[in-house]
Amino acid sequence: MVQKVAVIGAGISGLTSIKACLDEGLEPTCFESSHDIGGLLRFKEKPEPGRANIYQSVVITSSKEIMSLSDFPPLQLSSVCEACVRVRVCVCQTTVVSVRQTPDSAATGQWEVETERREGQRETRVFDAVMVCTGHFTQPHLPLSDFPGTRNHYIPYFLSHLNETHCSCCYSNSYSLTNVYLSTRSGAWVVSRVGQRGLPADLVGTSRMDMMIQKLFPSWINGMVEKKLDETFDHALYDFFEQIPVVNDDLPARIISGRVQVKPNVKEFCGSSVVFVDGSIIDEVDVVVFATGYNYSFPFLPPALQAKSGYRLRLYKHVFPPALTQPTLAVVGFIHSLGAINPLAEMQARWATRVFKGFTTLPSEETMMKEIEKDTQNPLQVDYIPYLDSLAEQVGVRPNILWLFLKDPRLALEVWLGPCTPYQYRLTGPGRWAGARQAILTQWERVLQPFRTRLVPKPETRASSRRSVIVVISGSALLCCFYYNKHLLSSFFSPLAFLRSPQYAA
Numbered sequence: 001m002v003q004k005v006a007v008i009g010a011g012i013s014g015l016t017s018i019k020a021c022l023d024e025g026l027e028p029t030c031f032e033s034s035h036d037i038g039g040l041l042r043f044k045e046k047p048e049p050g051r052a053n054i055y056q057s058v059v060i061t062s063s064k065e066i067m068s069l070s071d072f073p074p075l076q077l078s079s080v081c082e083a084c085v086r087v088r089v090c091v092c093q094t095t096v097v098s099v100r101q102t103p104d105s106a107a108t109g110q111w112e113v114e115t116e117r118r119e120g121q122r123e124t125r126v127f128d129a130v131m132v133c134t135g136h137f138t139q140p141h142l143p144l145s146d147f148p149g150t151r152n153h154y155i156p157y158f159l160s161h162l163n164e165t166h167c168s169c170c171y172s173n174s175y176s177l178t179n180v181y182l183s184t185r186s187g188a189w190v191v192s193r194v195g196q197r198g199l200p201a202d203l204v205g206t207s208r209m210d211m212m213i214q215k216l217f218p219s220w221i222n223g224m225v226e227k228k229l230d231e232t233f234d235h236a237l238y239d240f241f242e243q244i245p246v247v248n249d250d251l252p253a254r255i256i257s258g259r260v261q262v263k264p265n266v267k268e269f270c271g272s273s274v275v276f277v278d279g280s281i282i283d284e285v286d287v288v289v290f291a292t293g294y295n296y297s298f299p300f301l302p303p304a305l306q307a308k309s310g311y312r313l314r315l316y317k318h319v320f321p322p323a324l325t326q327p328t329l330a331v332v333g334f335i336h337s338l339g340a341i342n343p344l345a346e347m348q349a350r351w352a353t354r355v356f357k358g359f360t361t362l363p364s365e366e367t368m369m370k371e372i373e374k375d376t377q378n379p380l381q382v383d384y385i386p387y388l389d390s391l392a393e394q395v396g397v398r399p400n401i402l403w404l405f406l407k408d409p410r411l412a413l414e415v416w417l418g419p420c421t422p423y424q425y426r427l428t429g430p431g432r433w434a435g436a437r438q439a440i441l442t443q444w445e446r447v448l449q450p451f452r453t454r455l456v457p458k459p460e461t462r463a464s465s466r467r468s469v470i471v472v473i474s475g476s477a478l479l480c481c482f483y484y485n486k487h488l489l490s491s492f493f494s495p496l497a498f499l500r501s502p503q504y505a506a
Helices: 012-023 077-087 164-173 208-216 218-232 251-256 341-357 365-374 384-395 401-407 409-417 422-426 436-441 443-451 462-492
Strands: 004-008 027-031 094-101 111-117 122-127 129-132 180-183 188-191 244-247 260-263 266-270 273-276 329-331
Touching: 004 012, 004 094, 004 122, 012 027, 012 129, 012 341, 027 094, 111 129, 129 341, 180 273, 188 218, 208 218, 208 384, 208 409, 251 260, 329 341, 341 384, 341 422, 384 422, 401 409, 409 436, 422 436, 436 443
Parallel strands: 004 027, 004 129, 129 329, 180 260, 188 244
Antiparallel strands: 094 111, 111 122, 266 273
């Protein structure tokens, strides 16, 4: 019987895992190596060595409604943190050294978790289950060996791969530096945070109906999306060979103003000069920024649980190692999607705790391995709505659209045509929330509220209304005249028209 759960990491994945444990009546203990909770989303004035940290000017790429937890509309990270502090489940400045199975784990599924406090004190405790929530922003990926010259000169930063961090650094630095050069090997699709009508882009064109249309007509939809993106930002003109989507509003303006210059991949560094693959050279470079991502690492896990299938970890639905006799270890938040990570991590945690409690069972190891091998996507990439729905199916909280249309048509239309917000997964099943319906029906009110910072009298609409009525009546009259004249001419040229007797109403 699972009761005590060790949660490793107090970022957003760890916090959602704590909440899921508490919702299921479990007793979580969270170990966080830094001095505070919040993980990557908590800005630190003094970054800790070897630890990822956001910069002060960062702007997140997801809107608040999409980032919300399913029963916290909209998500306030501080509220979730305060709830965790109140129940006193987080142990900060404590690093997990090792996680190993107990001798009788085949029967009990228990784990020995060894931790080390910052002062050097070590302790080993036994837990019924473990949730690994350290994410994939753990070890900076610095490909210094790929660029000759970096070993002989101190180069703290360098822009060498196009992603959100890359673009944001270019934008921020272009205001204070004389020249900023953006080096990219393959480019990207540059997507704005602002969508149609000035609304958050991740709320527009992201409904379940949009997903169905894209699945039915993938080539047509992809062509339309690419054409729409090129209308705002011609990627061929800017020498951006399209690859992955990158969310940034300011990069095109900085390029067109000359503040940022796009360069090809770097060949080597020579002193303070940078040599590119096209032979061009930039001299007297002061600062170099590596935006080359991170390598994931789980040094505390047994090697058997770090086995890979291709380029990805061997995890069933990116959560459970299939080789465990007792499914009492889950990895939460070790994924990437075009949507926000918060709802994905929350759904993973809800599913994991249901499995821990025995309410949901996993397939056989053979079945899980087949599904893992069949998934040939990017090692961490998942499709946002399909992945959420697949886990929600396991938990028993996937919304039944047809039933909703019969029972509550207004709600069904919002679920089907509106953005897929996390509240949809609290309408039914385990963890059902009575406020989910209202949260869905009022989500657009919360989206529009920040725009209403001043009272402006609405413009008069009577004139336009009258004009519309006049246009409609005039158009109708012209159509009637056209039809009458056409009928009259055809009658005139018909020889039988002269032989017919006029018809009168009785």
